[in-house]
Amino acid sequence: MQRRTILKALGAGAWTGAGLALGGQAGWLRAAELAAGVPDLVAVRNGEPEVLFDRGIEALGGMGRFVKKGQTVVVKPNIGWNVAPERAANTNPRLVRRIIEHCLQAGAKQVYVFDHTCDGWRDSYRTSGIEQAVKDAGGKLAPGNSESYFQTVTVPNGRRLREVKEHELILQSDVLINVPVLKSHGGATLTVAMKNLMGVVWDRGEWHANNLHQCIADFASYRKPDLNVVDAWNVLMRHGPRGVSTADVANMRSLLLSTDLVTADAAAAKLFGLEPDAVSYIGIAHQMGVGRKDLENLAIRRIAL
Amino acid sequence: MNQMWLKKIRVAAALAFLALTTLLFVDFDRVGETPVATAVLYPQFVPSLLNFTQTLAWTATGFLAVLALTLLFGRVYCSMICPLGTLQDIVIRIADKLRKPRKIKFRYQKPHDVLRYGLLALAAALFLSGSTLALSLLDPFSNFGRIAGDLLRPLYVAAHNGSGQLLEYFGAHGPFPLHWKAPPLVALIFPALFLVGLIWLSAARGRLFCNTLCPVGTLLGSISRFALFKIQIPKDACILCAQCSIHCKAGCIRLKTKEVDFSRCVACFNCITVCEAHGIGYARPAPVKFYPAPPAAVPRLELSNHPSASRPPSLSKEGKTRRALLRGAAVTLVGFAGLSGSSGGEAKPHNRIPTTVANRRTWPVAPPGARDIARFNDLCTACHLCVSACAYGVLQPALLDYGLSGLLQPHLDYASGYCSYECNRCGQICPTGAIRPLDLAAKQTVQLGVAHFVRDNCIVHTDHTACGACDEYCPTKAVHMVPYQDGLTIPEVREALCIGCGACENACPARPHRAIYINGHPIHQVAQRPASKPLEREAQGEFPF
Numbered sequence: 001m002q003r004r005t006i007l008k009a010l011g012a013g014a015w016t017g018a019g020l021a022l023g024g025q026a027g028w029l030r031a032a033e034l035a036a037g038v039p040d041l042v043a044v045r046n047g048e049p050e051v052l053f054d055r056g057i058e059a060l061g062g063m064g065r066f067v068k069k070g071q072t073v074v075v076k077p078n079i080g081w082n083v084a085p086e087r088a089a090n091t092n093p094r095l096v097r098r099i100i101e102h103c104l105q106a107g108a109k110q111v112y113v114f115d116h117t118c119d120g121w122r123d124s125y126r127t128s129g130i131e132q133a134v135k136d137a138g139g140k141l142a143p144g145n146s147e148s149y150f151q152t153v154t155v156p157n158g159r160r161l162r163e164v165k166e167h168e169l170i171l172q173s174d175v176l177i178n179v180p181v182l183k184s185h186g187g188a189t190l191t192v193a194m195k196n197l198m199g200v201v202w203d204r205g206e207w208h209a210n211n212l213h214q215c216i217a218d219f220a221s222y223r224k225p226d227l228n229v230v231d232a233w234n235v236l237m238r239h240g241p242r243g244v245s246t247a248d249v250a251n252m253r254s255l256l257l258s259t260d261l262v263t264a265d266a267a268a269a270k271l272f273g274l275e276p277d278a279v280s281y282i283g284i285a286h287q288m289g290v291g292r293k294d295l296e297n298l299a300i301r302r303i304a305l
Numbered sequence: 306m307n308q309m310w311l312k313k314i315r316v317a318a319a320l321a322f323l324a325l326t327t328l329l330f331v332d333f334d335r336v337g338e339t340p341v342a343t344a345v346l347y348p349q350f351v352p353s354l355l356n357f358t359q360t361l362a363w364t365a366t367g368f369l370a371v372l373a374l375t376l377l378f379g380r381v382y383c384s385m386i387c388p389l390g391t392l393q394d395i396v397i398r399i400a401d402k403l404r405k406p407r408k409i410k411f412r413y414q415k416p417h418d419v420l421r422y423g424l425l426a427l428a429a430a431l432f433l434s435g436s437t438l439a440l441s442l443l444d445p446f447s448n449f450g451r452i453a454g455d456l457l458r459p460l461y462v463a464a465h466n467g468s469g470q471l472l473e474y475f476g477a478h479g480p481f482p483l484h485w486k487a488p489p490l491v492a493l494i495f496p497a498l499f500l501v502g503l504i505w506l507s508a509a510r511g512r513l514f515c516n517t518l519c520p521v522g523t524l525l526g527s528i529s530r531f532a533l534f535k536i537q538i539p540k541d542a543c544i545l546c547a548q549c550s551i552h553c554k555a556g557c558i559r560l561k562t563k564e565v566d567f568s569r570c571v572a573c574f575n576c577i578t579v580c581e582a583h584g585i586g587y588a589r590p591a592p593v594k595f596y597p598a599p600p601a602a603v604p605r606l607e608l609s610n611h612p613s614a615s616r617p618p619s620l621s622k623e624g625k626t627r628r629a630l631l632r633g634a635a636v637t638l639v640g641f642a643g644l645s646g647s648s649g650g651e652a653k654p655h656n657r658i659p660t661t662v663a664n665r666r667t668w669p670v671a672p673p674g675a676r677d678i679a680r681f682n683d684l685c686t687a688c689h690l691c692v693s694a695c696a697y698g699v700l701q702p703a704l705l706d707y708g709l710s711g712l713l714q715p716h717l718d719y720a721s722g723y724c725s726y727e728c729n730r731c732g733q734i735c736p737t738g739a740i741r742p743l744d745l746a747a748k749q750t751v752q753l754g755v756a757h758f759v760r761d762n763c764i765v766h767t768d769h770t771a772c773g774a775c776d777e778y779c780p781t782k783a784v785h786m787v788p789y790q791d792g793l794t795i796p797e798v799r800e801a802l803c804i805g806c807g808a809c810e811n812a813c814p815a816r817p818h819r820a821i822y823i824n825g826h827p828i829h830q831v832a833q834r835p836a837s838k839p840l841e842r843e844a845q846g847e848f849p850f
Binding site for chain 1: 334466470478481482484656657696697725726727728764768770771772773774776777778779780781782785786792794812814815835837838839840842848849850
C-alpha cells in the first residue's frame with residue numbers, strides 16, 4: 001500500500017512535469033529525451049529487477065503511454081517450467097510484480113497474467129514465484145492450459161502458419177505486455193520476445209512440425225505486443241529453455257524494453273553473445289517486415305546504473 | 306438391552322469413510338497430501354496387509370487393527386470402513402425404496418461355502434505364487450478405487466470445470482480447472498461392468514458379493530466365528546416377528562433355529578433396530594462344550610498367509626441424493642465441453658509427411674519406486690489411487706502391457722503425459738507399497754527406461770527444419786542437440802543421464818511414429834546425476850549494441 005502510494009506520487013510528478021518527486025536531474029533528462037523523440041530500444045543494466053524496470057519504462061515515456069485508465073491488460077511472462085526463480089527458466093517474479101504495479105498505477109482496470117506452460121501449470125505457476133507475485137501486486141492469474149480458453153484466428157500474413165488457436169484473454173484485452181526471459185533454446189537457438197508468444201497459442205507441436213522458425217515469425221506478424229520487456233537479470237546461458245541447474249545461469253542484471261519485438265530480440269541476441277542473424281526467426285521476421293533487427297539504425301537509450 | 310445407538314454410529318462412520326475415500330480418488334489435489342488420506346487408507350485391509358508384508362511398518366498395521374476389531378465384534382470393517390460395502394448399502398436402500406411395499410426384502414440365504422472359501426484360497430494361492438490378478442479383481446478397496454477414480458473422477462472434473470465456466474459466464478472468476486487425461490476406454494470396461502454387476506447383485510440379493518466373492522469378507526467371516534461378542538437372538542424373548550430376517554442384507558439370520566450365522570453378518574445392526582421384542586443384540590456367546598480350546602487363540606495361526614478383504618453397509622438420504630444428482634447433471638454436461646479438450650493431442654498428425662519407422666518397445670515403463678516390474682506386478686492391486694494422484698496424467702491403467710497378470714496396473718503412458726522431474730507423489734500415496742516412496746533426490750536418478758532416438762522419423766531430418774521439442778523438455782539434458790546440416794541441430798541421447806521420464810517422447814511432434822521413445826527397464830537402474838560445470842564467461846563491459 002505504501003509502495004503504491006509512493007508510486008502514485010512519482011507518476012503524478014512526472015506527468016505534471018513539475019519533477020518534484022523525481023528530483024531535478026531525472027526530470028530534466030526525461031524532458032530532454034522526449035524532445036529528442038522516444039527511443040526504439042531502452043537498455044538498462046546494473047540494477048535490481050524493480051529498479052531496472054522503473055528506469056526503463058520511464059525512459060520509454062512511462063507506463064501511461066501504454067496503459068490508459070480503465071483498460072484491461074495482459075502481462076505475458078514466461079512461466080513455462082516447474083523450476084525455482086534462481087534457475088532463470090521463467091521470467092523473474094520480481095519484474096512481473098513491478099510491471100503489474102505500474103499497470104495498476106496507470107489506471108488499468110484489470111491485469112491478467114497467464115502462460116500456456118510446458119510443465120504442469122499449477123506447479124509452474126507456484127514454483128516460479130509468479131503466482132505469489134501476481135497476488136501481491138493485485139493482478140489476476142488466469143489458467144492457460146485448457147483448450148476451451150483458446151479461439152481460432154487467422155494469420156493473414158503467415159507463410160506457414162495460416163490459422164492458430166489463441167488464448168481468449170489476448171483477444172479480449174486492450175493491452176498486451178510481453179515479458180519474456182532471455183534464454184538459450186535447444187530448438188530455436190534463443191528464446192526471447194517472439195518465441196515467448198508461443199505461450200499464448202494452443203498447439204505448439206504443430207509449430208515444431210511445420211518449420212518452427214517460420215511459424216514463430218508468422219505469429220509475430222499477426223500479434224505484436226504493445227510493449228516488450230526482456231528480463232535479462234538472470235540469463236540461462238546453456239541447457240535452455242529448461243536448464244539443469246543454477247550453474248547454467250549468468251547474472252547479467254540487465255533489462256531491455258521496446259515496442260518492436262524484433263528489435264528486442266535482436267538486442268537480446270547481442271546481449272547473449274550471438275549475432276541476430278544466428279537466430280533464424282529474427283532474420284525471417286525482419287525480412288517479412290514484422291520489425292527491425294538493424295540496431296545500428298535505431299535510436300537506443302542505454303542506461304547503466 | 307437397548308443397542309439402538311449402534312446403527313447410528315455405524316451409519317455415521319460409513320458415510321464419513323465413503324465420502325472421504327471418494328474425495329481422495331476424485332480430487333486428489335485437495336486431500337491427497339493431508340491427514341485425511343492417511344486416515345482413510347490406514348484401515349483398508351488388503352492394501353495394508355500387502356504393505357505390511359514388505360515394510361513391517363507401524364503405518365501398515367491397519368489390517369491388524371481390523372483383525373482385532375473383528376475378533377471383538379465381528380465384521381465391523383464391512384459396514385463401516387469398506388467403501389464398497391457402503392456403496393452397496395446405498396444401492397440396497399435405494400432399491401428398497403423402489404420396491405413394492407409389503408414385498409419381503411430379504412430372507413435367509415444358504416452360505417456358498419465352496420465358492421467363498423474357494424475364491425479366498427484362489428486369491429491367496431495366486432498371490433503367493435506371484436500374481437495379484439484375482440486379488441485385484443476381487444479386492445473391495447481396489448474395485449472401489451477403480452469405480453471412483455476411473456468412472457466418477459471424469460464426471461467430478463466435468464462438474465467442477467462446468468461450474469467454473471458458468472461462474473465465468475456470469476462475470477465471476479471460477480476456480481482453476483482440473484485436468485483429466487482419458488485412459489484407454491477398454492480399461493474403463495472393467496470397473497463399469499463390475500459396477501453394473503454390483504448394483505444388480507446388491508439390489509437383488511443384499512450383501513451377497515461380500516459373502517461369496519469378496520476375499521476380505523470371507524477371511525474376516527472365518528475370524529468372526531470366534532468373536533468375543535456376537536449378535537444373538539435371545540431365544541426366550543423372541544416373538545418370531547421375523548423383522549430381523551427381513552431386514553438382514555447378509556441373509557444370515559435363520560428363524561427356524563433363531564440363529565445368526567455370524568461369519569456372514571456384516572455388522573450393520575439393522576436387526577437390532579427393527580427387533581419388535583427389543584431383544585436382539587450383542588452378547589457373549591455361550592461356551593461351546595465340545596470345543597476344547599479357547600476360541601480366540603485359533604485364528605491367529607491362520608492369518609499370516611491369507612490376503613483378504615471385506616464389506617461394510619450404510620445408508621443415505623437417497624431422495625436428496627437423487628435431486629442433487631439431477632441438479633448436477635446439467636452442470637456436468639456443460640463441463641464436458643472443456644473436458645474433451647484437455648484429453649486430446651493424439652488425434653491429428655502434426656507433420657505433413659507421416660513417419661515410417663515403428664517404435665520397438667520391449668518393456669513397458671513401471672512407476673518410479675516400483676523397483677522392478679516383476680516385483681511391482683506381484684504387489685499392485687490396481688486401485689488406481691496413483692492414477693488419480695498423477696498430476697501429469699502419465700500413469701494410466703495397462704491393458705496387456707505387463708501381461709495378463711498385470712491387467713489394469715498403472716504404467717507410464719507417454720502419449721498421455723510424462724513423469725514430472727519434481728514429482729514423487731505416486732510412491733508417497735501407494736497404499737500397498739507396490740510403488741515404494743522415494744525422496745525427490747532419489748527419484749530424480751531412478752532410471753525407468755532409456756530414450757531411443759529414431760533419426761528417420763525426426764522432423765529435422767525429414768523436413769530439414771528446426772524442432773528440438775525433445776531437448777526442450779529433457780530435465781537432465783540426456784537429450785541434447787548436436788550439429789546436423791546447414792546450421793540445423795538434431796537430438797542425441799546420452800543414456801547414462803536419461804531417467805526415462807518420457808518428456809521427450811511426449812513432446813515429440815512426429816506422427817504416427819515418434820522420433821524418440823522410451824523403452825522400459827525390467828529392473829530399474831540408477832542414472833548419473835547431471836554434472837554442473839561452472840559457466841565460462843567473460844565479464845560484461847559495455848552494452849554490445
